[in-house]
Amino acid sequence: MPVPITIRGVPDETRDELAARAARAGQSLQAYVRGQLTALAQRPSPDDLWDRVQRRVQGTGSQLPAEVVLELRRGSRDRPQ
Numbered sequence: 001m002p003v004p005i006t007i008r009g010v011p012d013e014t015r016d017e018l019a020a021r022a023a024r025a026g027q028s029l030q031a032y033v034r035g036q037l038t039a040l041a042q043r044p045s046p047d048d049l050w051d052r053v054q055r056r057v058q059g060t061g062s063q064l065p066a067e068v069v070l071e072l073r074r075g076s077r078d079r080p081q
Contacts (some may be wrong), residue, residue, distance in 0.1 A: 005037075 015029075022032030044052065056062075 018033060019029045022029045025032055027035070
């Protein structure tokens, strides 16, 4: 069951920006912020994400240096889709 949340001390500029984004999305401010909070809660925390990366590296035995990964990533951006 949904519960109400009150956030005090939100700067006017922040509220105005969120209201503008909500309007562009055709939503009320409440619906927009609720959607953003839901999306945020569904993403892993930085610590959880790092743990997943470490488990994957340990599980695959990957030993690629960061420079190689970055170079491969850059190269994939240059290739046509």
